[in-house]
Structures are given as structure tokens and as C-alpha cells.
Amino acid sequence: MAAKRGPADPGRRERIMAATQRLLLEEGIGGLSHRAVAREAGVPLGSTTYYFETLDDLLDGATRRLTEQYAHWLHEWGAGLGDPSPAELVEHLADLVETQLAGSRAELVLSFELMSAAMRRPELRPAAVLYAETEREVIAAHTDPHTARALVLVLDGILLQSLAARTPPSREEITAPLAALLTPEG
Template sequence: MAPNAAGTRRRDPHRRERIVAAAVAVIGEVGLAGFTHRAVAARADVPLGSTTYYFADLDELLDAAVRTVAEENVQRLRDWALALPDDADLSSELARFAVRLVTKHREATVLAYELYGAALRRPALRAASTAWDTMLTEVFQSRFDPVTARALTALFDGLLYQALVSPRTPRRAELEPVLRRLLV
């Protein structure tokens, strides 16, 4: 931040949030391999020292990024669940939601799965990474017994992952029968 006319630095109350948003953007653009303090600082347009001022190390910054992505995805899921009528055909609606996550929200979904995978080697990221699964299971438990809800969470996560790595975009008609098989 440049000094103002009086020679003092202006206050930047949103710098930490900008750094976290930049971290999410960097991971989204270049993956974890390109995730560095330098890349994040450049993206946030802050001095390099700002990233280490707000975050003790790269893992702490990564944890903040994971939490941000998880919160956004959980909010997307909550919004979807709240919009469902009580009599909704959940197989059809879930298939439609999955297609939307891998098309309209593809970048966010890829990022979420990349960070979810990072939790395999970085235990500190696991709590934030599993927020999606926890919320998904809670949504399903509002309509099914706990065992079916957990199975549906695993199936839905697996279908999303397969759809993300597939060379072609999935269609609702392909996903719906798989979901219906579990829910019948």
C-alpha cells in the first residue's frame, strides 16, 4: 500500500480477505503446485510480507482458502436444498444439481475437489474439506434414514468426481437412474 500525501500508510481493513480470495484464485488457476506466497501476493496486489503477516505459513493460508471454498460450496448446497419442494423427485433433482455443479459451477467444483484431495496429505485441512460431506449428509438425512444419507453422499461425491474427470459433460438422464437405484 502506497503512502498517502502525509507519508503514512492508508489502512487496508480488507487485506486479509483479499489475500484469501487471491489464494483461492491462484489455486483455481494453477493448482496447488503453483500455490506460493509470492503468487498469492502478486494476485492480491499486496507486498509479499503481507501474506506472512496474516498467515504464519503456507499451510495456514491454504487452510483459509479451503475454508472459503467449503463455505461457498456449502452455501450453494443449502440454497439448492431450501429451494426443493417437499415432494421433489430427489433422484431427478440431484442429477440436475450435479450437472449444474460440473457445468455452471465447474471451476468452483474442480477447486473444491482439488482442495479435498490435498487434505489426504495435510491433516490440518481435513475439517474444512469435509464440511461439504457433512452438509450434504445433513440435507439427505432430512429426507432419508442416516445410512441411506451417508450412502447417497458417497454416491453423489463419486458421481461428481467422475463427471469432472470425464472428457464429456454428463447428462441428467445418465445420472438420474444411478441415483434412483440407491433411493428406490
């Protein structure tokens, strides 16, 4: 009976995936290639194509992991809100926007880049819509589904415009459209 053969480097696939994520966050979709990933991971080029035959396989795997990490983080954020009033939810959502703009800029840029790329590449749509679906799910736990959808659309608009702006939005620029949906009388 022949001895079982296994990979000489069992952590190689994970290093390739981590390198792909780093490249996506630093360079975007346009900077992704098997060669760049191999260089970043410190593995032979053939290893990237062994584990991920096509560039789309690499992109799909990395974006799924990034969106799953974001979903986990967002669910934890939502669970920590308790049972906020509409006015408190406005403030929590404004805090979320400010947190994302301050600390998660690369992830935000990639999420919008992924949405844009998915317009022409249908295979990217499941990963691209996971961001919005997760946001809607988390926010719907604190309001009704229709308002949650409207809030996600407003949040995406605020974040997208903020990424392109020279200066971050003021707190009032963030809270005013959220308050218009959640506390229209106040």
C-alpha cells in the same frame, strides 16, 4: 497518550484471502505460494506473511471460506426443494450434478483436489470433509441418514468420474444410480 495505530490498508487481509481463493480455483493447491498470492492481491510479499504466517495458514483460511460458501449455497438449494417424493429427489439431485458440472467446475476440481491432499496432510481434513458433511446434512433433510450417506457417495463418484471424462454424463447416467437407491422398485 499515544495515538492508536491501525493498519494503513484495512482491506488488505480480505484482498489477500480473495486472491488466494482465485488462485486455488485457477491453479489448484500446487499453484499456491505467498509470492503468487501477493502478486494476485497487488500487495507486498511481506503482507501475506504478516496475515498468514505459513502457506498452510493461507490454504486453510481460503479452503474454509470456499467450503463455507459452498455450504451456504447447498443449504439454500436444499431449502428450496420442499418435500420431494423419492422420484422427485432423484431429479433434483440430477439437476444438482448438472448444475455443478456446468457452472462450478473449478470448485468441484478443488474439492476433490483438497480431498486427495488431505490423505497425506491431516491438517486439511476438516476443510476437505466439510463438503461431504454438508451434502449429507442437506440430503438427510429429505431422506434418512443412511440413504443420505449412500447418495453422497454416489454423487461424489458421478462428479469425480465426470470431471475426468471427455464428455459430461447423460441424464440417464446420473439418474440411474440415484434411482437405484431412492426408488429401487421403480
